[in-house]
Amino acid sequence: VPAQGAATLLPSTRVLLKRRELAQVEQELQSQREEFRRRMERLAQRREQLARREDQHRDVVLKFDAFLKAAAARQERALQRAGEEQARALAQGAEAARLHRHLEGLQQHRESLARRLQSLRRFGDYLRDVLASMGQFQDVLAMLVHFGVLAGARAALAQEAEAGQERLAQGRAQLQRYQEETSTELLGTNKELAQLHMSLEAARQDVLQWESCWAHVQSTATQKTLLLGQIKLAVLNLFQLSTAWLKIPMDIALEDTEAQLDMMLLCMRGLTDICATSTHPLRHRGARLSRSQE
Structure with missing residues (x-):
């Protein structure tokens, strides 16, 4: 409606026009609200999708981190097992070398015992001949035990005789020390006796001198008294x-x-x-x- 014609319109017509304009504005606002709501819904959906993706990414990161940790742990355990296996292999090798050396030593000892047995075989024959000639023992072992007892008794007697000789030597040394100490004490006693005799003679001389002095004093006192x-x-x-x-x-x-x-x-x-x-x-x-x- 033109502006000049609007000025000439009736109030009711103007009200209707205003209402129609308001309806159009309201319709536009409603369409804008609907568009805004749809946009907000799309944004909410987008946010939900982003949150789900973030959760998925977080789960993936956590799973990957756990995978890395598990892989590192498996690698560390594998390295540890490898080190243990290597150490065990080295220990087994050292033990095998030691056992080999021990086996060689045992073989050498066996050969030495065999040679010694071969060298002592004639002594066994001699002992059997002695056993047969004596007729006193049942076997060689009993004869050896008997002679071992005799040898032990002889060694004990020899040890006891040696101990007796040592005790005798100690007694002689003690007697000699006692004689020396006694002679020393006797010399000291003689010296002390001589000194006491000299002291006694000096005391006797002093007594005689004091007796003469006392007699003189008594004589003088008697004269003075008279x-x-x-x-x-x-x-x-x-x-x-x-x-x-x-x-x-x-x-x-x-x-x-x-x-x-x-x-x-x-x-x-x-x-x-x-x-x-x-x-x-x-x-x-x-x-x-x-x-x-x-």
Whole structure:
């Protein structure tokens, strides 16, 4: 409808036109929504396909990784088995070589025993002849056992005799050491006895010297005692004479010699004063009076 004609249209016509336009717009929107929905569905399907492919790829990767690990483990086990087989083969080879050497040694030992048996065959014949001539044993083994016992007894007796000789030698050595020690101790004892004898003689000389000194001391003490007695007796006589002549009372003990001497000294001083007074009466008058007062 032209624009000029639309301006002249009736309102109902314009409403119908608007409705038709709205219907067309709605139809276009619906078609767009349907297209968008179909696109979203295709995108969802695409995402699902991608997720399934990713899961498939992940499974493939995991399976491949597991395959690689299993292959590496199988390879490692194969290498280990190969190493073990190689080591076992080497060990078996070494064991085979050792057994071969041992077999060769056994063969050589067998040959040596055969040669020794051949060389000892004449001794067996000799032992059988001895057994037949003796007639005492049943077989060669019993005879050898008997002679072995005799040889063992002889060896034991020889060993015991040797041990006895060793004990005898040890006893002789011990006796010699004891004699040497005894002689040494005897010499030391003799020296000590001589020293003690010398010490005894010196002690006797000291005793004699001290006895002479003691006798001299006793003699001197006796003389001093006699002299002291004589002095005491003389002092007592003088004391008695002085006190009797001066008429002084005797109030002093007879054994107190020192007091008697003091009294005699006073008496002698008194006599001296008397003598002096008789010659110089005026000079000693005061002294006599004081002495008489005392």
